[in-house]
Amino acid sequence: AQSVTQPDIHITVSEGASLELRCNYSYGATPYLFWYVQSPGQGLQLLLKYFSGDTLVQGIKGFEAEFKRSQSSFNLRKPSVHWSDAAEYFCAVGPMEYGNKLVFGAGTILRVKS
Amino acid sequence: DTEVTQTPKHLVMGMTNKKSLKCEQHMGHRAMYWYKQKAKKPPELMFVYSYEKLSINESVPSRFSPECPNSSLLNLHLHALQPEDSALYLCASSQGGRVNTEAFFGQGTRLTVV
Numbered sequence: 001a002q003s004v005t006q007p008d009i010h011i012t013v014s015e016g017a018s019l020e021l022r023c024n025y026s027y028g029a030t031p032y033l034f035w036y037v038q039s040p041g042q043g044l045q046l047l048l049k050y051f052s053g054d055t056l057v058q059g060i061k062g063f064e065a066e067f068k069r070s071q072s073s074f075n076l077r078k079p080s081v082h083w084s085d086a087a088e089y090f091c092a093v094g095p096m097e098y099g100n101k102l103v104f105g106a107g108t109i110l111r112v113k114s
Numbered sequence: 115d116t117e118v119t120q121t122p123k124h125l126v127m128g129m130t131n132k133k134s135l136k137c138e139q140h141m142g143h144r145a146m147y148w149y150k151q152k153a154k155k156p157p158e159l160m161f162v163y164s165y166e167k168l169s170i171n172e173s174v175p176s177r178f179s180p181e182c183p184n185s186s187l188l189n190l191h192l193h194a195l196q197p198e199d200s201a202l203y204l205c206a207s208s209q210g211g212r213v214n215t216e217a218f219f220g221q222g223t224r225l226t227v228v
Contacts, residue, residue, distance in 0.1 A: 032214055034216060034217075041202070041222070041224065042221055042222065043120075043220050043222045044204065044206075044219040046216050046218070049216050051214060090156055090157075096145070096208045096209070096214050096215055096216065096217055097211070097212055097213060097214040098145075098169070098210065098211065098212065099145030099147075099162050099164030099169055099170070099208065099210045101147075101159045102157075102159070102217060104156035106155075106156055107156050
């Protein structure tokens with residue numbers, strides 16, 4: 001069965017510092033991987049996705065993620081964090097073809113200190 | 115237009131009430147989803163409609179009844195809910211069919227059952 005692990009429940013970084021959020025997945029076939037961000041009480045916004053090809057993918061708001069098949073990882077990075085990046089981040093896996101389902105990790109809450 | 119619109123944004127209902135949540139998208143997507151998200155938890159899939167037919171039902175209690183009247187609309191009918199059903203209900207859509215694409219989420223309906 002597919003699963004996603006986000007080992008860090010909370011992360012606190014200083015504004016301007018770099019960020020890396022970890023994601024490990026378990027999936028029997030070619031994984032389709034996503035990072036979503038959620039502000040309190042809001043819906044989920046897609047940051048970036050990986051389907052195939054280049055293992056370093058660029059997303060919105062200056063985020064990027066690297067797919068490493070050998071480590072079953074899809075970590076999210078940002079070189080310089082802004083206070084507005086404080087939110088909860090979810091990694092997800094699953095094919096969406098034929099209206100299939102996403103499996104989410106538990107989420108990582110990012111706090112940014114000034 | 116990459117928007118999924120959910121109404122209402124907030125809903126308070128008694129345990130004997132009947133209410134409905136509504137979701138609409140105009141992206142031409144053929145797969146639509148209902149997720150339930152409890153506080154400090156990731157979204158959990160409830161239902162998937164693919165081409166207006168229910169394709170995934172994650173063993174949700176019968177007090178939740180989905181309806182997909184056409185490819186742009188998705189409703190969730192609520193009846194005799196329990197306080198533990200209080201949560202953020204998220205609607206999403208994706209292209210459906212053989213195309214593997216991301217899911218777009220609405221802003222959610224915050225449901226409180228009293």
